[in-house]
Amino acid sequence: MSKPLPLAQAFRPVALSLALAFGGIALSVAPAVASAAAPLVKTQAPGFYRVMLGDFEVTALSDGTVDLDVAKLLAEPPARTSAALAKAFVASPLETSVNAYLINTGAKLVLIDAGAGTLFGPTLGRLMANLRAAGYQPEQVDDIFLTHMHPDHVGGLSSNGVPAFPNATIHADKRDSDFWLSQGNMDKATPDAKGFFQGAMASVNPYVAAGKYQPFDGDGTLVPGIRTLASHGHTPGHTSYVVESRGQRLIVVGDLVHVGAVQFDQPSVTIGFDSDPKAAAVARETVFKEAAKEGALVGAAHLQFPGLGHLRAAGTAWQWVPVNYSTELK
Numbered sequence: 005m006s007k008p009l010p011l012a013q014a015f016r017p018v019a020l021s022l023a024l025a026f027g028g029i030a031l032s033v034a035p036a037v038a039s040a041a042a043p044l045v046k047t048q049a050p051g052f053y054r055v056m057l058g059d060f061e062v063t064a065l066s067d068g069t070v071d072l073d074v075a076k077l078l079a080e081p082p083a084r085t086s087a088a089l090a091k092a093f094v095a096s097p098l099e100t101s102v103n104a105y106l107i108n109t110g111a112k113l114v115l116i117d118a119g120a121g122t123l124f125g126p127t128l129g130r131l132m133a134n135l136r137a138a139g140y141q142p143e144q145v146d147d148i149f150l151t152h153m154h155p156d157h158v159g160g161l162s163s164n165g166v167p168a169f170p171n172a173t174i175h176a177d178k179r180d181s182d183f184w185l186s187q188g189n190m191d192k193a194t195p196d197a198k199g200f201f202q203g204a205m206a207s208v209n210p211y212v213a214a215g216k217y218q219p220f221d222g223d224g225t226l227v228p229g230i231r232t233l234a235s236h237g238h239t240p241g242h243t244s245y246v247v248e249s250r251g252q253r254l255i256v257v258g259d260l261v262h263v264g265a266v267q268f269d270q271p272s273v274t275i276g277f278d279s280d281p282k283a284a285a286v287a288r289e290t291v292f293k294e295a296a297k298e299g300a301l302v303g304a305a306h307l308q309f310p311g312l313g314h315l316r317a318a319g320t321a322w323q324w325v326p327v328n329y330s331t332e333l334k
């Protein structure tokens with residue numbers, strides 16, 4: 005191999021041809037002035053993260069984050085919560101991710117949960133922008149599977165009474181729609197809780213009116229490769245989804261966990277949003293056990309984006325092992 009030319013020599017022909025191209029006029033460029041500080045940018049990369057699961061492509065979509073006063077919300081003394089958070093180098097209010105998962109099975113494009121839309125303040129509602137950034141269009145979504153009908157999971161379904169996913173059919177456990185879409189239940193609800201019912205109705209009813217809401221009842225297969233796994237408790241019909249291709253499994257667990265820094269070490273700790281805290285804790289234990297036993301990938305709506313990882317049993321506690329970052333999908 006011949007010895008490389010010194011840089012100046014190597015670039016001389018380029019400089020010469022540029023000078024010729026500009027009619028022989030020598031161009032002089034002033035060096036950049038570095039005295040003004042560059043402004044801080046303060047945003048992240050678009051919020052999507054992809055993994056392959058057998059033949060399926062899974063794209064985690066960020067809807068943004070929201071600050072939650074978890075020291076108040078978790079059912080344990082605030083000082084204990086604060087200590088557990090400090091051990092994880094975070095504090096209350098905790099900046100909490102809202103994640104959804106888009107599954108391309110090759111035959112169907114399925115979205116699991118739809119983010120908050122405008123229902124939960126300005127830091128959420130970014131799912132649609134991130135879906136587009138990830139290379140998809142809302143018109144391509146065939147089906148939307150809801151883990152449950154809380155506003156941070158349904159708000160992105162509709163905008164001003166119009167379905168945001170015009171070709172999609174919505175699916176959720178009938179226990180959730182019977183509860184959250186009931187005018188009678190809303191009338192009985194406390195003023196604080198009314199917003200939850202209004203949010204569910206405003207988001208889901210446009211699909212009901214268009215004949216595009218199909219409730220299911222407990223466990224079953226919705227499309228080839230995706231089945232429901234009843235995990236009732238957080239809401240009456242809270243559902244996890246088992247996605248499987250070529251023997252690889254992902255379990256989307258919805259709101260079975262909100263605060264990893266507390267609830268992995270102490271899985272019995274419940275949160276104020278749980279409809280039936282006891283049942284919610286049992287569902288967490290049951291689904292986590294199944295995921296750990298199978299070595300399944302887990303997708304969690306409120307663990308730090310992309311909310312994907314594995315669970316390892318550690319006595320009565322759990323260890324969360326986030327997915328390894330991957331630049332190319334195999």
Ligand SMILES: [Zn+2]
Nearest residue numbers: 154238259277
């Ligand atoms: Zn919830």
Ligand SMILES: [Zn+2]
Nearest residue numbers: 154156259305
């Ligand atoms: Zn949630």
